[in-house]
Amino acid sequence: QETVYRATARGLIAGVISGYNATVFAYGPTGCGKTYSMLGTDGKPGICARTLGDLFQAIEDTSGDTEYKVSMSYLEIYNEMIRDLLNPSLGCLQLREDASGAVRVASITEVSAISAEEVMQLLARGNRQRTQEPTAANHTSSRSHAVLQVTVRQRRRGRGLRHGRLFMIDLAGSERAAQTQNRGQRMKEGAHINRSLLALGNCIKALSHRASTKYINYRDSKLTRLLKDSLGGNGHTVMIAHISPASTAFEESRSTLAYAHRAKSIRATV
Structure with missing residues (x-):
């Protein structure tokens, strides 16, 4: 976990506390360890916990004459509907574009935090609301894309307010109905997952x-609209490709590696 973190998300922190956007997401077929990479376990923290720990440490080390405020929101995209995982009673939320053209989630809960532990507690609370169901391919299959957004606002003496956003995303895995043996609602969920991942791949x-x-x-898709600024804007994005050693997953693994190869050639102006 530490090796993957150092090679991927660790380098995003300096940009976020300087006012830039950054995104890290796990991509690949179902059952390949995406949720483990992002969330980890109590004994082996994942990318989210490690990134948040270093983010708050960096803020503490560089504060001086700069005031920082950190807040977070947590949502899932399930069947092309956006749910607030910190306040599910809000129902289906809508995407809106602000005056600058940036995409925002209307009315989503945003909670202030003063430590990585506080954010992780909120993340754990949100994960209990996340949609998961067993399939033949994965006993704890994520049926939605989960998006954690951490906003860092900074105000330095004599200067205006700047803010950076860090998105950490656990994508649902691409699926083949023959492999998952899905029927009914599970098949409908799989179709929505595959359609949104196809839209992401096309972008x-x-x-x-x-x-x-x-x-x-x-x-x-709602996923690509939400990631518009991350993929095509002025931020840094890290894609962590997950593949399976199983021969039955050859096509999915090949497709994942092809998308990862294309993603490497994307250049943004920061």
């Missing part, structure tokens, strides 16, 4: 050929 493909592609279609 990655278009961005990797930006010189010849004038229009990037982010509107095919």
